[in-house]
Amino acid sequence: MPGIATYLPEHGWTATIVTPPVGAGAKDRLGFPDKFFQRVGVVEANYRGDIFWFWRTVFKGLGFKASNSITEQIKERIGIVEKKSIVDYLLSCYQEIFAYPDTERTWKKPALKAASATLEKERFDAVLSSSPHPTSHFVAAELKKRFDLVWIADFRDPWTQNHIYSHSPIRKYFEEKSERKLLRTANALTAASPTYARKQEELHQRPAAVVTNGFDPDFPVVPVISLTKKFTVTYTGSIYTGRQDPERLLAALKSLILNGSVNLSDIEVRFYGPRLNWLEKQITQYSLSDVVRQLGVISRRESLQRQRESQVLLLLNWEDPNEKGVYPTKLFEYLSAQRPILATGGFRGDDVEEILAKTEAGVYAPTPALVESVLRAFYSEYEKTGTVTYHGNRAKLKNYSYEDKAACFARILDQTAEG
Numbered sequence: 001m002p003g004i005a006t007y008l009p010e011h012g013w014t015a016t017i018v019t020p021p022v023g024a025g026a027k028d029r030l031g032f033p034d035k036f037f038q039r040v041g042v043v044e045a046n047y048r049g050d051i052f053w054f055w056r057t058v059f060k061g062l063g064f065k066a067s068n069s070i071t072e073q074i075k076e077r078i079g080i081v082e083k084k085s086i087v088d089y090l091l092s093c094y095q096e097i098f099a100y101p102d103t104e105r106t107w108k109k110p111a112l113k114a115a116s117a118t119l120e121k122e123r124f125d126a127v128l129s130s131s132p133h134p135t136s137h138f139v140a141a142e143l144k145k146r147f148d149l150v151w152i153a154d155f156r157d158p159w160t161q162n163h164i165y166s167h168s169p170i171r172k173y174f175e176e177k178s179e180r181k182l183l184r185t186a187n188a189l190t191a192a193s194p195t196y197a198r199k200q201e202e203l204h205q206r207p208a209a210v211v212t213n214g215f216d217p218d219f220p221v222v223p224v225i226s227l228t229k230k231f232t233v234t235y236t237g238s239i240y241t242g243r244q245d246p247e248r249l250l251a252a253l254k255s256l257i258l259n260g261s262v263n264l265s266d267i268e269v270r271f272y273g274p275r276l277n278w279l280e281k282q283i284t285q286y287s288l289s290d291v292v293r294q295l296g297v298i299s300r301r302e303s304l305q306r307q308r309e310s311q312v313l314l315l316l317n318w319e320d321p322n323e324k325g326v327y328p329t330k331l332f333e334y335l336s337a338q339r340p341i342l343a344t345g346g347f348r349g350d351d352v353e354e355i356l357a358k359t360e361a362g363v364y365a366p367t368p369a370l371v372e373s374v375l376r377a378f379y380s381e382y383e384k385t386g387t388v389t390y391h392g393n394r395a396k397l398k399n400y401s402y403e404d405k406a407a408c409f410a411r412i413l414d415q416t417a418e419g
Contacts, residue, residue: 031300215336317346
């Protein structure tokens with residue numbers, strides 16, 4: 001949304017974003033476009049933190065690192081390396097009870113206060129709320145009511161129809177009723193993928209426009225970054241346990257090493273993101289600790305730079321045949337990086353496969369055999385030339401830029417405000 005807001009002025013709209021405090025170094029840490037602060041107003045609504053703020057304070061006092069997952073640190077201290085454990089179960093139970101409608105529920109009051117104060121000083125034509133946190137929609141619904149605004153409810157991720165919805169059927173039943181009731185007053189609905197839009201249309205019995213995620217069209221221009229000397233495969237971001245699986249890559253890489261198709265000293269696989277104990281266990285089981293490393297959380301801007309210097313970018317598709325519309329945000333960052341994408345896992349016919357086919361930006365490899373074949377081909381080219389050639393269609397890539405997505409939102413704002 002910061003990227004889209006940056007380019008809205010080019011289409012007749014200017015945005016003021018109400019947000020929790022962004023903190024120092026936000027431009028690099030959160031990866032704001034260079035023109036963001038010149039074009040977008042920012043109103044910070046102070047709050048003490050999400051529903052875990054108290055526990056974070058307690059665990060920080062016990063020596064836990066604030067930058068790493070508390071859950072994974074607890075599991076590491078007590079020796080749990082499985083994907084699912086009693087720690088995960090207890091966390092799920094806590095959220096079932098206290099995280100309604102989401103973990104950011106504590107932000108509603110300060111957000112309403114800050115937004116209302118701004119609306120009393122300036123004239124605005126519309127309010128746009130964006131999830132994955134439904135709390136934003138509760139705030140927008142109240143602002144629409146108080147100030148008679150046009151309201152567009154955007155779903156970068158669905159609410160009750162979310163592909164990672166983890167609460168009980170009882171909670172989902174009542175939460176769906178709440179979602180239907182709340183969204184009745186929204187003037188328009190938008191969603192980040194065709195699949196998400198269909199879900200919203202089925203639930204709310206009204207149209208939902210598709211506006212996919214995007215990337216900053218200005219970022220790839222400067223600075224120029226040299227490719228790594230090694231055959232580097234890079235993954236950036238979180239891995240959803242049980243929903244994404246890096247094992248296909250590990251198995252393929254191990255097979256290539258054993259049959260002598262690759263030189264061990266030439267290869268480096270990098271995972272940037274929260275450290276996962278179960279992933280470390282997999283890496284050890286495949287005897288790949290010298291090649292595959294978890295390098296921890298980095299800023300979004302550094303993440304974009306690590307992508308651009310990589311020979312190949314790894315995308316882990318969603319491992320659920322009923323959820324073929326999951327668009328990871330990193331897919332669009334990868335398109336911006338303009339490096340070959342290897343999409344592993346998932347199922348034929350999903351939305352990721354369609355985008356890769358349209359843009360020619362990478363290869364879709366849902367099976368272990370295909371992953372191994374693609375890796376072998378990439379490495380063979382690297383061995384001969386020192387680089388893996390990028391074949392993306394730059395004209396098609398423009399359809400996924402923030403500039404294009406801002407134009408989509410501007411059209412919806414125009415039509416809704418006029419209506």
